[in-house]
Amino acid sequence: MGLGGPRREFGATSEGVKPRRRTSPSTQRGPAPIRTQRKVELRANGPKIAPEKLLARMPWSSLRPLLAGSDSDRELAIARLRTFGLELLRWNQGVSNLVSHDDELRLVDRHIAESLAGVAILNKLGCKEIVDFGSGGGFPALPLALAGVGKHWTLVESRRNKTLFLRRALQELGAGQIDVVTARLESVIADDPESLRCDGFTSRATMKAAPTLVMAAQIVEPGGFAVLWKGSGVTEELAADESWQESWNVPVVHPIADGPNSILVFERKK
Numbered sequence: 001m002g003l004g005g006p007r008r009e010f011g012a013t014s015e016g017v018k019p020r021r022r023t024s025p026s027t028q029r030g031p032a033p034i035r036t037q038r039k040v041e042l043r044a045n046g047p048k049i050a051p052e053k054l055l056a057r058m059p060w061s062s063l064r065p066l067l068a069g070s071d072s073d074r075e076l077a078i079a080r081l082r083t084f085g086l087e088l089l090r091w092n093q094g095v096s097n098l099v100s101h102d103d104e105l106r107l108v109d110r111h112i113a114e115s116l117a118g119v120a121i122l123n124k125l126g127c128k129e130i131v132d133f134g135s136g137g138g139f140p141a142l143p144l145a146l147a148g149v150g151k152h153w154t155l156v157e158s159r160r161n162k163t164l165f166l167r168r169a170l171q172e173l174g175a176g177q178i179d180v181v182t183a184r185l186e187s188v189i190a191d192d193p194e195s196l197r198c199d200g201f202t203s204r205a206t207m208k209a210a211p212t213l214v215m216a217a218q219i220v221e222p223g224g225f226a227v228l229w230k231g232s233g234v235t236e237e238l239a240a241d242e243s244w245q246e247s248w249n250v251p252v253v254h255p256i257a258d259g260p261n262s263i264l265v266f267e268r269k270k
Helices: 036-045 051-056 060-066 071-094 101-116 119-125 141-146 160-173 185-191 209-216 234-240
Strands: 129-133 152-157 178-182 198-204 220-230 252-255 262-267
Touching (some): 060 071, 071 101, 071 160, 101 141, 119 220, 119 262, 129 209, 141 152, 141 160, 152 160, 160 178, 185 209, 198 209, 209 220, 209 234, 220 234
Parallel strands (some): 129 198, 152 178, 198 220
Antiparallel strands (some): 252 262
């Protein structure tokens, strides 16, 4: 949802079956083999669908309203997002999980669109140097960067299999001004916080809000912003641990479409 949508202050309501053997008439047939378990397994896991076919089923045109710029800018962004999606699905099916297999068909709706809900928000904030914490499969950072948000991104992810994917995706995309760091964020902050100095910080579905904000306060400049993608329990998270209030103003909450998730914008106290 862009900035023109509803806003509220924090706290406000707002394999196959084997063929049967031929038997002579004098041979008595036993009961048919039980195949129920096999059928359940097929339904639960589903057959693999080629990534290209999966991409063709997805509602890419629904992303246009979330993107900025001219029509040609938006079409270019969607083409790059499709390339990113193709690399993610190939990796997800052949190397290691980046998203759940149940989410593969919902890649656009569940992951890319939710990430792009932050385009208008971050563009309005004017963030240029952005650190993304716990980047995983690239959300929300890569969709945002491919949509033209920010000038330079640093993606911090501690799991090597995921940073290998991120570097692979960036190579295929030819995307510049994006660095990938394989490390725990707290370790980089302890060793060299200046390398992560930024005016914008993003995180989606990582750790709880308060400890995330405590770390972010050590690298975000005064007057900068932390933008967190959170679920419906964020109000309780923030109320249970108020340590974040020392460095951050009360957030503005932007609901994401009609779902339970929101984007919270915290401004670093000056």
